[in-house]
Amino acid sequence: MAVNDQEFKNALKLWASGVTVVTSKTEQHGIKGMTATSFSSVSLEPPQILVCINRSTDTGEVMLEGKHFAVNILTAEQQQVSNQFAGGSSQEERFANVAWHEGALGSPVLDEALASLECKVVQQVEAGTHWVVIGQVEEVCCRSGEPLLYFDSAYRELATR
Secondary structure, three states, X not given: OOOXXXXXXXXXXXXXXXXXEEEEEEOOOEEEEEEEOXXXXXXXXXXXXXXXXXXXXHHHHHHHHHOEEEEEEOEOOOHHHHHHHOOOXXXXXXXXXXXXXXXXXXXXXXXOOOEEEEEEEEEEEEEOOEEEEEEEEEEEEEOOOOEOEEEOOEEEOOOOO
């Protein structure tokens, strides 16, 4: 017997995760971005990651059309950036007050992210309401700082020792 939606959500909110902003761009549709916590490494050789994107999002549509995207891992100071990209605002508003530049593959790279991984799409798998998108990492930029975390429906930070 399958669990109901609320039971599933209650269990998943107890999984602590980092917070990312996934971005992409095509000439036809412009720049797109969204907050995502469903992100993971897949392979070291070749270097691959995955993100899970709702099939109804315009960001996912552009990622799959353009065959490239960037995953920007947010810092503890970027809660507002996470909220801005989480929905409820236009794509123009999402990028309005965030410093970014076009990466080597053409996707927006957030200048103040803890790390940015530029990827080309190598596989997509339909899974329920989402696409599981596997990307081969072509460019990486790492900065110093602490990650923004999400746990039990709230932002969290690492405890200082």
